[in-house]
Amino acid sequence: MSSKRYTGLIDKYRDYLPVHDDTRLISLGEGQTPLIRLNNVPRIIGKDVDIYVKYEGLNPTGSFKDRGMTMAVTKAVEEGSKAIICASTGNTSAAAAAYAARAGITAFVLIPEGKIAMGKLAQAMMYGAVTLQIRGNFDEGMQLVKEVAEEAPVTIVNSINPFRLQGQKTAAFEIVEELGAAPDYHCLPVGNAGNITAHWMGYSEYLKAGLANTRPKMIGYQAAGSAPFMRGHMVDKPETIATAIRIGHPQSWDKAWNVQKESGGWFDELTDDEILQTQRLLAQHEGVFCEPASAASLGGAIRDVKNGKIPEGSKIVCTLTGNGLKDPDTAIGQCKNAVMLTIDAKLGAVKDSILKNMAG
Numbered sequence: 207m208s209s210k211r212y213t214g215l216i217d218k219y220r221d222y223l224p225v226h227d228d229t230r231l232i233s234l235g236e237g238q239t240p241l242i243r244l245n246n247v248p249r250i251i252g253k254d255v256d257i258y259v260k261y262e263g264l265n266p267t268g269s270f271k272d273r274g275m276t277m278a279v280t281k282a283v284e285e286g287s288k289a290i291i292c293a294s295t296g297n298t299s300a301a302a303a304a305y306a307a308r309a310g311i312t313a314f315v316l317i318p319e320g321k322i323a324m325g326k327l328a329q330a331m332m333y334g335a336v337t338l339q340i341r342g343n344f345d346e347g348m349q350l351v352k353e354v355a356e357e358a359p360v361t362i363v364n365s366i367n368p369f370r371l372q373g374q375k376t377a378a379f380e381i382v383e384e385l386g387a388a389p390d391y392h393c394l395p396v397g398n399a400g401n402i403t404a405h406w407m408g409y410s411e412y413l414k415a416g417l418a419n420t421r422p423k424m425i426g427y428q429a430a431g432s433a434p435f436m437r438g439h440m441v442d443k444p445e446t447i448a449t450a451i452r453i454g455h456p457q458s459w460d461k462a463w464n465v466q467k468e469s470g471g472w473f474d475e476l477t478d479d480e481i482l483q484t485q486r487l488l489a490q491h492e493g494v495f496c497e498p499a500s501a502a503s504l505g506g507a508i509r510d511v512k513n514g515k516i517p518e519g520s521k522i523v524c525t526l527t528g529n530g531l532k533d534p535d536t537a538i539g540q541c542k543n544a545v546m547l548t549i550d551a552k553l554g555a556v557k558d559s560i561l562k563n564m565a566g
């Protein structure tokens with residue numbers, strides 16, 4: 207039997223990425239994530255649409271950031287860098303920390319104190335990053351990172367590093383390959399707007415290469431308290447329970463507006479309640495657990511299907527950017543009605559619980 211070991215997205219898509227044959231690849235086997243067709247949600251909302259979720263939470267550190275980080279760290283190492291730095295709402299720092307560990311270099315991560323999910327904090331610490339909790343938000347951290355990189359020998363691995371978007375565009379390649387064509391609509395949660403930009407690059411490259419005949423309309427959904435694309439200007443004090451997208455000064459502002467215009471898509475916003483409601487819907491009716499920010503993509507899509515902006519008969523892909531396990535506090539906090547009973551370790555008590563809680 208010949209070996210077909212999957213060795214990560216750079217190796218798979220090297221023809222479309224800026225690497226040489228002898229580039230040392232820093233990989234953890236990222237990419238190749240499941241594209242899951244939703245079976246129950248279309249029926250629940252009573253609409254004839256084909257909805258797929260791209261479960262990016264199954265990447266090695268639990269988010270889509272691994273796609274960009276394998277490229278950014280591979281190039282940083284190739285260029286001789288000994289340290290990387292990022293500001294982060296949590297997922298970028300987790301990915302940076304892991305890929306730096308893999309490469310044997312140092313990661314410095316700036317995170318907003320008290321405003322990143324527990325799992326992400328655990329990752330930065332466990333992977334051995336130097337973790338700098340700032341008394342400030344992501345946008346302030348990002349500004350500091352840009353300034354310090356002028357004065358210290360560190361490579362920035364936020365999505366202003368162009369290699370990040372190069373890696374992240376591969377998610378669009380995988381979707382086209384799995385569906386045999388581009389979808390009609392592609393929905394993503396938007397923070398810095400790097401990922402929506404990267405996906406558009408990917409779709410555009412496959413169109414140009416003749417591997418797809420169309421490109422999707424790109425739709426970006428923000429949290430209402432952190433929605434600069436809806437306000438039309440930067441937001442100084444962003445707030446949302448979806449801490450991953452608690453970002454008021456998107457770094458890919460112009461690029462994302464171009465994506466919206468070129469693709470014919472749009473931006474919209476969801477309240478925290480809508481985001482959490484969608485997170486529960488997806489977990490409880492499809493068995494897919496994503497983090498709050500990720501649910502914005504599906505929540506927005508469902509609303510736009512219901513109101514007819516996305517017509518029936520459409521093929522829709524929603525990116526689930528991060529894994530639900532990243533943020534156990536927010537999950538448990540909203541499951542007050544979950545069936546959880548404390549009972550005696552007795553057969554009778556277990557049997558009673560079963561008979562009282564059988565569905566139907």
Ligand code: AN7
Pocket residue numbers: 269271293294295296297298299365395396397398399400401402450451497499500527528
């Ligand atoms: C789960 O980790 O910016 O619009 O510092 O973690 O490309 O910024 C995270 C962003 C969506 C938004 N969903 O993506 C960070 C960070 C999740 C995220 C986004 C993020 P972009």
